[in-house]
Amino acid sequence: MKTIFRELSTGAKSSVTGLLLLSTALVLPFYARTFSIKMPILYVWATFAMSYDIILGFGGVPSFGHAAPFGIGVFVSALLLSRGVPLLLVYLAAALTGLAVNLSMGAPCYRVRGIYYAILTLAIAEMIRVLIENTAQTTVAVTVGAVPEFVSEHVLWISGLMVNFMVILTVYSFIEDLRSTRPRRFKALKAVFYILASAVIVFGAYRLTVWTYSLHKSMAAGILGYRELVRTLSPLNRYYISLFVMVISYLFLRRIVKSPVGSIFLSIRENPSRAEVIGYNVFRYQLLSFAISGLIAGACGASYIVCIPTATLEVLTADKTFIALLGAVIGGLGTLVGPLFGGILVGFLRDYLGKIIQNLHSVVPSLTVQQLQLLPTAVLGILYILIVLFLPYGFLGTWYLRGVSIKRKVKSFLMGRKV
Amino acid sequence: MPGLSLLISALIDGVSRAMTLFLISSGLVIIFGLMDVFNLAHATFFALGAYLFLQFYLSTSCFLISLAIPIAVGILIGLFVERVLIRPLYGKHIMQLLLTMGLMLLLLQIIQIAWPAGLYFPETENRILSGMLEIAGTRVRIYKFVLVCVGLLVYLVIDLFMGRTRFGAMLRAGTENRELARAFGINIELLFTASFAFGSALAFMGGALISPLVHATIELPTTFTLMAFVVPVVGGMRSYKGAFYASLLIGVIDRLVAYYFSWLSFAIDLIIMIVVLLIKPEGLFGGE
Numbered sequence: 001m002k003t004i005f006r007e008l009s010t011g012a013k014s015s016v017t018g019l020l021l022l023s024t025a026l027v028l029p030f031y032a033r034t035f036s037i038k039m040p041i042l043y044v045w046a047t048f049a050m051s052y053d054i055i056l057g058f059g060g061v062p063s064f065g066h067a068a069p070f071g072i073g074v075f076v077s078a079l080l081l082s083r084g085v086p087l088l089l090v091y092l093a094a095a096l097t098g099l100a101v102n103l104s105m106g107a108p109c110y111r112v113r114g115i116y117y118a119i120l121t122l123a124i125a126e127m128i129r130v131l132i133e134n135t136a137q138t139t140v141a142v143t144v145g146a147v148p149e150f151v152s153e154h155v156l157w158i159s160g161l162m163v164n165f166m167v168i169l170t171v172y173s174f175i176e177d178l179r180s181t182r183p184r185r186f187k188a189l190k191a192v193f194y195i196l197a198s199a200v201i202v203f204g205a206y207r208l209t210v211w212t213y214s215l216h217k218s219m220a221a222g223i224l225g226y227r228e229l230v231r232t233l234s235p236l237n238r239y240y241i242s243l244f245v246m247v248i249s250y251l252f253l254r255r256i257v258k259s260p261v262g263s264i265f266l267s268i269r270e271n272p273s274r275a276e277v278i279g280y281n282v283f284r285y286q287l288l289s290f291a292i293s294g295l296i297a298g299a300c301g302a303s304y305i306v307c308i309p310t311a312t313l314e315v316l317t318a319d320k321t322f323i324a325l326l327g328a329v330i331g332g333l334g335t336l337v338g339p340l341f342g343g344i345l346v347g348f349l350r351d352y353l354g355k356i357i358q359n360l361h362s363v364v365p366s367l368t369v370q371q372l373q374l375l376p377t378a379v380l381g382i383l384y385i386l387i388v389l390f391l392p393y394g395f396l397g398t399w400y401l402r403g404v405s406i407k408r409k410v411k412s413f414l415m416g417r418k419v
Numbered sequence: 420m421p422g423l424s425l426l427i428s429a430l431i432d433g434v435s436r437a438m439t440l441f442l443i444s445s446g447l448v449i450i451f452g453l454m455d456v457f458n459l460a461h462a463t464f465f466a467l468g469a470y471l472f473l474q475f476y477l478s479t480s481c482f483l484i485s486l487a488i489p490i491a492v493g494i495l496i497g498l499f500v501e502r503v504l505i506r507p508l509y510g511k512h513i514m515q516l517l518l519t520m521g522l523m524l525l526l527l528q529i530i531q532i533a534w535p536a537g538l539y540f541p542e543t544e545n546r547i548l549s550g551m552l553e554i555a556g557t558r559v560r561i562y563k564f565v566l567v568c569v570g571l572l573v574y575l576v577i578d579l580f581m582g583r584t585r586f587g588a589m590l591r592a593g594t595e596n597r598e599l600a601r602a603f604g605i606n607i608e609l610l611f612t613a614s615f616a617f618g619s620a621l622a623f624m625g626g627a628l629i630s631p632l633v634h635a636t637i638e639l640p641t642t643f644t645l646m647a648f649v650v651p652v653v654g655g656m657r658s659y660k661g662a663f664y665a666s667l668l669i670g671v672i673d674r675l676v677a678y679y680f681s682w683l684s685f686a687i688d689l690i691i692m693i694v695v696l697l698i699k700p701e702g703l704f705g706g707e
Contacts, residue, residue: 062516064459108693115457115656116696118516119648122459126645127689135682322524329517371532378532381525388518389507 016177019170020197022247026163027204029239030211036235040242040307042347044300047246048320049327049343050253050336051296056325057333058257059289060269065105065121066324068128069098069294071316073301078142078311087149091245091302098298099291106290109283122318129316144309149241150234151226153219159240160212167205171198186411242303246340249296254336256292265289269334297324319377323347326384332394342394349383350376424557429678430671431554435563435632437670438570442625443643444650444662445577446618452594452657454611456505456515460523462647463530464619466640468493468626470530473538473635482548486627493623497616505615506608527640537636548631562631569628573621574663581659590614594657645685646673649692655702664704 029036048070055063073094080090105124109117132140149155174194181187215233218224224232256262268275268282276282305311314320323346331342353376361372391398447461458464468489475485500522508514543549547565551558581587592600593610601607626639633639646669654665669688677684695703 062513064520108696115516119652123645123648123689126641127685130685318524368535371535374528374532378525378528381521381528384521385518388514388521389504392514
């Protein structure tokens with residue numbers, strides 16, 4: 001058992017932070033239930049931004065039609081879910097659809113590169129939307145009704161098991177990390193922090209277990225009606241499903257990025273002609289990055305429908321591409337963790353700005369609600385332009401470039417040495 | 420004969436649309452040819468021109484003033500965008516592309532916030548602006564002929580400008596070989612700024628000129644964004660002559676398809692673009 005743990009939490013410090021963040025995210029809804037309502041869509045945007053980063057940050061191909069695999073994934077999963085297909089199959093179908101969409105979008109570009117991808121993908125995504133809009137003539141909307149997985153107790157049981165496992169793993173990795181930390185002052189500081197953190201997550205996991213058990217008892221007694229169940233259980237299940245999809249996508253993408261294929265992506269991004277001369281088929285690898293990204297974007301579409309049960313044509317607008325683009329650019333192109341947090345940040349900002357702007361309505365009454373709804377995107381557009389101009393590597397990328405000296409200063413201060 | 424009249428009105432419509440496309444894409448290819456910046460916001464500039472024209476036309480009802488203001492705004496916006504936004508990113512093509520994408524989305528939001536319901540060209544007494552002409556049993560707006568004439572005129576002016584003036588020669592030299600042009604003492608940064616302002620002024624003017632025919636609604640930027648990409652790809656990314664012929668081709672085919680097979684009307688442009696990309700990625704009229 002101990003070796004498995006050691007294997008899973010192999011020494012690297014980043015995995016301690018990662019495990020801590022993951023465990024915190026896992027127990028979050030048991031500290032405040034609003035998280036389970038607000039967060040899932042943010043996880044969707046995080047996944048979406050990561051999937052975009054594979055094309056732009058690693059493949060080096062600007063694609064502005066990322067809404068196409070996502071939006072089509074949303075519609076496919078909405079249609080399948082409303083016909084009662086199991087959720088796991090829906091995810092699979094949506095992911096494969098996204099892959100197919102991106103492959104067919106990237107394939108005509110095999111003779112050209114760079115700018116044509118941008119033009120063609122943007123044109124195709126817009127064209128799909130306009131075509132659907134023109135041919136349907138009514139408002140296109142697919143609403144998903146009752147999904148058995150959302151009110152299933154087993155999903156929560158499995159999630160609870162995972163949560164407890166992750167919490168144990170995190171605490172274990174804390175201990176391992178402490179054992180390998182040498183300077184005493186540093187060790188003491190770390191220990192205090194780790195004890196606090198483990199108290200928080202362990203207590204969260206305890207609350208989850210207790211809550212799940214009481215839910216099980218009342219369900220067995222038949223006290224809870226369906227409506228009660230939807231109100232209490234369904235947000236939690238949605239939360240865990242979208243979080244798991246995000247984590248799995250992250251692990252999958254990280255595996256690819258760290259693999260030889262990932263370094264070929266990087267070499268193509270840095271210098272396509274050189275990669276071609278070395279002997280890599282540039283087009284094939286760029287298409288591969290397209291396909292991987294489409295796979296994740298499609299799965300992300302299924303996650304979207306898990307969070308927001310109505311699919312409208314809005315999911316195909318360039319606005320959705322913009323969320324992915326902004327998330328990836330803010331976090332840092334060419335990193336994976338950056339777009340993850342960038343996507344969460346963008347989703348949060350949209351939500352938050354939307355709330356502020358609702359209050360603005362009383363200040364500037366001449367603007368209608370429709371006009372005000374557009375303001376968040378306009379503000380984010382300005383933010384985006386500023387980031388592209390002044391922080392082209394994003395927050396995480398800039399940290400990787402400049403942060404080393406800051407880190408060293410902090411560390412030497414903690415260790416009690418002069419710089 | 421209803422068939423003939425349909426054909427005639429489709430053709431006239433096609434040629435006038437071709438001229439509109441030329442007005443958009445000429446600026447785009449001049450800018451791209453010189454500085455390798457593909458301005459994704461270009462068609463949004465065009466739409467902004469239409470909105471500004473209608474805004475001023477509705478309040479002043481003077482055609483020339485409301486035409487001059489969008490052109491002036493176009494020059495100013497072109498100067499601003501080139502100096503402040505594009506200049507820090509010289510040489511980073513992907514970043515420039517990302518920037519113009521952001522600019523496009525931002526301008527789209529601003530347009531929708533400023534004119535949520537769109538603007539509509541009013542009926543006027545002026546025969547040239549709203550009059551109809553009867554040809555072979557079909558009534559055609561006179562203004563369409565005006566638009567065609569203006570388009571041809573602009574083509575001729577650009578042609579003369581490129582061929583006969585010193586600035587045009589500098590532009591051609593810069594497009595041909597930037598480093599060599601710099602070595603011969605051409606201030607290439609100034610040339611970039613000037614050509615960007617020129618191109619965006621062309622887009623604003625195009626928007627202003629087309630607005631009596633199509634009302635300024637949010638469909639205008641979305642439609643013409645697509646069309647503005649198709650034309651340079653088909654005609655060759657760097658040549659305004661290619662853009663002219665490609666506009667004629669795309670405009671006429673687009674309208675003929677729209678009249679006869681309306682269900683294909685949007686997809687056909689994309690199909691043409693993909694076919695050209697597959698057969699001749701450098702463009703049909705670009706490789707000289």
